[in-house]
Amino acid sequence: xxxxxxxxxxxxxxxxxxxxxxxxxxxxxxxxxxxxxxxxxxxxxxxxxxxxxxxxxxxxxxxxxxxxxxxxxxxxxxxxxxxxxxxxxxxxxxxxxxxxxxxxxxxxxxxxxxxxxxxxxxxxxxxxxxxxxxxxxxxxxxxxxxxxxxxxxxxxxxxxxxxxxxxxxxxxxxxxxxxxxxxxxxxxxxxxxxxxxxxxxxxxxxxxxxxxxxxxxxxxxxxxxxxxxxxxxxxxxxxxxxxxxxxxxxxxxxxxxxxxxxxx
Numbered sequence: 508x509x510x511x512x513x514x515x516x517x518x519x520x521x522x523x524x525x526x527x528x529x530x531x532x533x534x535x536x537x538x539x540x541x542x543x544x545x546x547x548x549x550x551x552x553x554x555x556x557x558x559x560x561x562x563x564x565x566x567x568x569x570x571x572x573x574x575x576x577x578x579x580x581x582x583x584x585x586x587x588x589x590x591x592x593x594x595x596x597x598x599x600x601x602x603x604x605x606x607x608x609x610x611x612x613x614x615x616x617x618x619x620x621x622x623x624x625x626x627x628x629x630x631x632x633x634x635x636x637x638x639x640x641x642x643x644x645x646x647x648x649x650x651x652x653x654x655x656x657x658x659x660x661x662x663x664x665x666x667x668x669x670x671x672x673x674x675x676x677x678x679x680x681x682x683x684x685x686x687x688x689x690x691x692x693x694x695x696x697x698x699x700x701x702x703x704x705x706x707x708x709x710x711x712x713x714x715x716x717x718x719x720x721x722x723x724x725x726x727x728x729x730x731x732x733x734x735x736x737x738x739x740x741x742x743x744x745x746x747x748x749x750x751x752x753x754x755x756x757x758x759x760x761x762x763x764x765x766x767x768x769x770x771x
Contacts (some may be wrong), residue, residue, distance in 0.1 A: 509533065522577065523595055526585045543583060550579040608632060642669045656722040659712040667716075676717035683710040707709075739766040 509528055514521070522720040529538040557572035581595060588594040609632045611617035612625065619625050639645050645665040649658055666672065673679045686707040693703040715722040744751055750760065 519577075519581075522581055523585070526578070526581050530585055530589065537603065538582075541582070541586070546579070550576075550583070553579055572740060573701065605636075608636065617671070642666070642671075653722055655708070656712055656715075659709050660716055660722055663713055663716055673717070676714060678712040679710070679717050683707070683714055686710040734769070736763060736766040739769070 511524070511528060526538075529535045531539075557569065557576050560572045562567040563569075580598065583593040584593065584598050593652050601605040607614045609629050611628070611632075612619040617628065619628065630733075633639075634645065637648060639648060642665065645668075645757065649661045651658065653661065663672070673682070686703070686709075688705050690700070690703040693700045712722045715725060722758065740759055741751055743762045743765065744754055744759070754762075
């Protein structure tokens with residue numbers, strides 16, 4: 508039996524101790540087997556689930572999901588501590604120092620006119636902190652582990668800050684049409700299809716940036732819409748005594764159009 512005091516309410520230090528126990532001899536075999544790479548995806552998934560709770564506007568669900576994110580942070584810190592690296596206090600120390608450094612208008616004597624200037628100062632301080640001396644350094648600093656659409660958007664924003672950008676959305680739309688044509692040609696010739704498809708997606712993100720639409724949100728809405736209409740198509744087919752496998756594409760297209768009309 509593990510020597511652990513059960514309470515009616517726990518805090519962050521209790522979580523830290525629970526993770527230590529789980530990783531210790533006599534703890535949980537699964538927890539002891541993990542390393543940074545084996546639970547890397549868990550961190551990403553928990554962050555997305557927290558984001559979904561935010562979208563739902565459900566505080567109770569958000570509290571639960573933030574707890575799952577916090578567990579991942581504590582878990583990674585504990586693994587490092589076991590190896591003689593950093594611990595949770597070091598993580599907290601680092602972010603506290605970063606916040607103080609990047610908020611000189613709060614913790615120093617810098618005066619700002621509003622949030623716009625705050626963000627501008629934040630970016631400049633970030634560049635100094637990370638020793639970024641060129642625009643290309645800023646582009647290279649965008650995390651490769653980000654979802655592709657977000658990474659594309661951040662790269663484009665970095666380039667736009669030095670003027671490497673279309674003057675308005677019309678240029679971005681023209682580029683999108685150009686890339687669509689190049690993709691069609693690549694498909695016909697069966698060459699460089701992946702590259703041309705990537706260029707098309709990158710161009711679509713550029714349009715999203717100009718019209719101030721989050722590309723990941725836009726694609727998520729499209730996925731939800733497709734799933735909703737697909738379910739309606741299947742339900743309509745069932746009402747006719749058929750499965751989708753028993754229908755022709757033309758029949759399914761007709762049901763799809765009906766589902767679209769019902770949503771209009």
